[in-house]
Amino acid sequence: MISRNPKTKNGLGLTARELSKAMGEAVIRMPKAVVQSLENAAKQETDSLAQLHLRAILDNVLLADAENLPVCEDTGIQTVFVDAGREFPHLGELLSIIPEALRTATVSGPLRANAVNPFTGANSGDNLGHNAPAINLTMVDGDCATIHLLPKGGGSEQLSALWMLTPADGLKGLRREVLSHIQKAGGRPCPPVIVGIGVGGSADTCLKLAKRSLLRPLGTHSPDSDAAALEKELLEAINSLGVGPMGTGGRTTALAVNIEFAPRHPANFPVGLVMQCWCHRHSVIKLNRDGKVIL
Amino acid sequence: MPLDAKTAKALKTGDIVYLSGRIFTARDQAHIFMLRKGIPEGLITSGGAVYHCGPIVKDGPDGKYILSAGPTTSMRMESLEPGFLELSGARAVIGKGGMGPSTLEALKKHGAVYLTITGGVGASAMKQLGPIKNVHLLEELGPVEAVWEFDAQELGPLVVTMDSNGNSLHDDVSKATLANLERALARMK
Numbered sequence: 446m447i448s449r450n451p452k453t454k455n456g457l458g459l460t461a462r463e464l465s466k467a468m469g470e471a472v473i474r475m476p477k478a479v480v481q482s483l484e485n486a487a488k489q490e491t492d493s494l495a496q497l498h499l500r501a502i503l504d505n506v507l508l509a510d511a512e513n514l515p516v517c518e519d520t521g522i523q524t525v526f527v528d529a530g531r532e533f534p535h536l537g538e539l540l541s542i543i544p545e546a547l548r549t550a551t552v553s554g555p556l557r558a559n560a561v562n563p564f565t566g567a568n569s570g571d572n573l574g575h576n577a578p579a580i581n582l583t584m585v586d587g588d589c590a591t592i593h594l595l596p597k598g599g600g601s602e603q604l605s606a607l608w609m610l611t612p613a614d615g616l617k618g619l620r621r622e623v624l625s626h627i628q629k630a631g632g633r634p635c636p637p638v639i640v641g642i643g644v645g646g647s648a649d650t651c652l653k654l655a656k657r658s659l660l661r662p663l664g665t666h667s668p669d670s671d672a673a674a675l676e677k678e679l680l681e682a683i684n685s686l687g688v689g690p691m692g693t694g695g696r697t698t699a700l701a702v703n704i705e706f707a708p709r710h711p712a713n714f715p716v717g718l719v720m721q722c723w724c725h726r727h728s729v730i731k732l733n734r735d736g737k738v739i740l
Numbered sequence: 741m742p743l744d745a746k747t748a749k750a751l752k753t754g755d756i757v758y759l760s761g762r763i764f765t766a767r768d769q770a771h772i773f774m775l776r777k778g779i780p781e782g783l784i785t786s787g788g789a790v791y792h793c794g795p796i797v798k799d800g801p802d803g804k805y806i807l808s809a810g811p812t813t814s815m816r817m818e819s820l821e822p823g824f825l826e827l828s829g830a831r832a833v834i835g836k837g838g839m840g841p842s843t844l845e846a847l848k849k850h851g852a853v854y855l856t857i858t859g860g861v862g863a864s865a866m867k868q869l870g871p872i873k874n875v876h877l878l879e880e881l882g883p884v885e886a887v888w889e890f891d892a893q894e895l896g897p898l899v900v901t902m903d904s905n906g907n908s909l910h911d912d913v914s915k916a917t918l919a920n921l922e923r924a925l926a927r928m929k
Contacts, residue, residue: 515808517808600812600836600837603813632837
């Protein structure tokens with residue numbers, strides 16, 4: 446971790462209060478690409494129940510936006526990704542305001558308190574706790590920092606999976622496991638879903654990659670041609686299953702399949718899957734080297 | 741609401757309905773608590789509708805209010821629902837994702853139905869539920885898991901996906917998707 450640059454005079458141009466406001470906004474306003482994708486799905490669906498669910502979803506998204514209400518009552522597991530440039534001078538300060546911002550967004554903002562002690566069952570009431578919030582820090586080139594807010598619902602998270610396949614299983618095994626899993630999951634993860642897949646690395650790496658793949662703008666493909674081809678193939682196969690919105694049938698089971706990868710050990714073929722519900726809430730904040738918000 | 745036996749019996753899978761009247765929320769913890777200690781005093785469950793929901797509850801100048809109140813995944817209550825239907829006499833279970841064979845059997849036994857509400861429609865459902873009418877087990881279980889009562893105005897659309905005659909739309913879809921899965925896997929060889 447880089448310590449705060451002592452030469453910085455102005456410090457971070459993002460306060461804990463401003464970040465807490467962004468955390469609140471993230472559960473109220475859906476990314477435009479997600480709404481567009483749901484609208485396209487509604488146009489293409491012929492199944493009457495699929496249309497009913499998609500209309501209810503789109504009406505609800507509009508209502509939430511118009512009246513400043515959380516789209517879904519499950520405002521999620523608060524997951525923050527920080528991609529910090531090695532020359533970004535305000536990292537320590539940025540990391541230090543995240544818990545306070547989250548507490549404010551919960552106690553004085555719209556977030557539901559979702560941090561429950563696994564031993565006592567006690568809800569902390571402010572989304573904070575031992576090892577929470579989950580902050581995923583990645584060091585990148587440059588002098589800027591990007592914060593991704595991904596408040597992710599528990600219903601879809603429950604359908605996450607890890608398969609430690611063998612090299613003999615390989616990509617064929619991946620296709621079989623992923624498709625079988627989505628068939629079995631049915632309506633539980635709130636389809637149409639976004640399927641995040643991590644291939645390779647270790648058990649923890651492939652799940653991290655699977656979650657990270659959800660940060661990609663919806664509808665864009667991996668820059669790697671093999672990964673992109675598998676994304677397209679899997680999306681088509683998933684949508685041939687007929688699970689449909691909310692699992693009551695239809696052609697829209699997934700809006701996207703996003704794949705990230707890393708080299709695998711010669712003995713392993715790990716595949717991690719992170720399911721995201723249709724309510725894919727994702728906000729991005731960018732800071733420049735002066736600590737000013739530029740996005 | 742309340743739902744009489746004849747009306748519940750007449751509902752068939754695929755029907756689309758809107759529900760008005762008293763409904764109460766209960767998730768895992770409320771089911772477990774009531775199965776152990778009984779229905780709280782003042783909560784009328786017979787002929788009622790139990791909604792699988794953990795709303796966002798905030799404190800305002802006029803007391804507690806709801807910000808968003810969509811459904812939670814019903815399958816988590818699969819092992820608890822048969823006992824709860826027996827205990828409560830509820831005639832409708834509202835949630836998302838569907839439930840399994842134990843609940844389907846219990847629905848048949850008690851002449852009750854399972855109604856699917858679209859997952860994630862927290863804002864719309866909050867409007868349709870209206871203001872909080874009562875709360876039970878708040879101190880014991882906290883705001884997410886407590887039993888909240890509302891006088892709903894046309895909550896829905898709700899799809900009857902499990903009826904009291906042993907039919908489950910979830911089972912039908914599951915059979916069809918399993919056949920589609922085998923075809924998709926064969927194509928991929």
